[in-house]
Amino acid sequence: MSELIQIGEGASAFTHRRLPSHCVRPQARTPEIAGIERMLRARRLHSVCEEARCPNRSECWTAGHVTFMLLGSVCTRACRFCAVETGLPANAPDPAEPEQVARAAADLSLSHVVLTSVDRDDLPDGGAGQFAATVQALREARAETTVEVLTPDFQGDRSSVETVCDARPDVYNHNVETVPRLYRTVRPGARFERSLDVLSSARSARPGAVVKSGLMLGLGESEGEVVEVLEALLGAGVDSVTMGQYLRPTRHHLPVDRYWEPEEFETLAGAARDLGFSHVASGPLVRSSYHAGDAYAQMRGARLSETPAEGWR
Numbered sequence: 150m151s152e153l154i155q156i157g158e159g160a161s162a163f164t165h166r167r168l169p170s171h172c173v174r175p176q177a178r179t180p181e182i183a184g185i186e187r188m189l190r191a192r193r194l195h196s197v198c199e200e201a202r203c204p205n206r207s208e209c210w211t212a213g214h215v216t217f218m219l220l221g222s223v224c225t226r227a228c229r230f231c232a233v234e235t236g237l238p239a240n241a242p243d244p245a246e247p248e249q250v251a252r253a254a255a256d257l258s259l260s261h262v263v264l265t266s267v268d269r270d271d272l273p274d275g276g277a278g279q280f281a282a283t284v285q286a287l288r289e290a291r292a293e294t295t296v297e298v299l300t301p302d303f304q305g306d307r308s309s310v311e312t313v314c315d316a317r318p319d320v321y322n323h324n325v326e327t328v329p330r331l332y333r334t335v336r337p338g339a340r341f342e343r344s345l346d347v348l349s350s351a352r353s354a355r356p357g358a359v360v361k362s363g364l365m366l367g368l369g370e371s372e373g374e375v376v377e378v379l380e381a382l383l384g385a386g387v388d389s390v391t392m393g394q395y396l397r398p399t400r401h402h403l404p405v406d407r408y409w410e411p412e413e414f415e416t417l418a419g420a421a422r423d424l425g426f427s428h429v430a431s432g433p434l435v436r437s438s439y440h441a442g443d444a445y446a447q448m449r450g451a452r453l454s455e456t457p458a459e460g461w462r
């Protein structure tokens with residue numbers, strides 16, 4: 150349960166729902182967090198953990214897990230759930246960024262690297278080349294490291310999806326984020342069918358890799374609509390899905406319609422497994438990169454035990 154609390158006073162006051170306890174994580178300040186902040190600044194890199202105000206940052210960074218955000222910190226879209234700054238980026242892709250990410254992954258001894266980016270609709274390839282160059286740099290620097298990409302929709306440009314897939318990421322992730330009925334409100338620059346096409350294109354280009362997607366709950370969707378999205382994702386070739394609670398990052402973002410209970414996330418996880426997903430992560434604070442390396446290792450182990458002769462790369 151949550152209750153309304155008032156923030157501020159007078160004309161500028163607004164009401165905000167106090168977070169239910171299952172949506173709150175302790176935010177400790179640890180030496181590891183400070184070290185990662187210094188390292189990212191020194192290498193002129195960005196993380197989605199910081200830019201999107203992820204509630205798991207304290208836990209993930211203390212454990213040394215960071216999700217790198219390529220192509221700067223300014224996004225050309227204005228999704229109404231997202232805390233990343235919106236605007237017209239002033240910078241071209243930094244040619245040093247792929248190498249800096251590879252060095253940062255070495256600094257952190259990462260065995261599984263997650264790469265995402267802002268949307269760069271101002272670039273002819275949407276930034277696909279920078280994803281590919283970064284996967285390549287990681288492969289050259291750390292051959293044993295597995296790589297997961299979480300890409301934009303590239304405005305539906307299949308050649309951009311193929312550019313990323315040609316670099317052979319181990320996991321191709323693109324989040325549909327919400328149900329089709331809410332796209333106009335939540336993701337005004339996106340289309341549900343276009344996102345599905347990105348996922349099916351990735352499946353075609355990388356038949357042996359993991360294809361992954363995710364949803365936020367709490368924006369006004371019904372359980373039935375979520376199950377319909379799960380069915381559509383499975384039809385597009387997705388084998389791993391994440392579901393987590395939407396948390397309003399600031400008063401300028403969409404309000405939370407409701408907080409789903411932990412038991413409801415469990416019910417949806419069961420429904421997704423029954424439908425046939427190989428891996429499901431569902432819980433209030435699940436995010437697509439949360440424990441992503443563990444999820445990949447589980448899927449890889451299960452698949453190799455079924456078909457031991459089949460390498461995944």
Ligand code: SF4
Nearest residue numbers: 198203206209438439
């Ligand atoms: S869940 Fe993902 S985005 Fe959030 S802190 Fe962890 S690695 Fe970063």
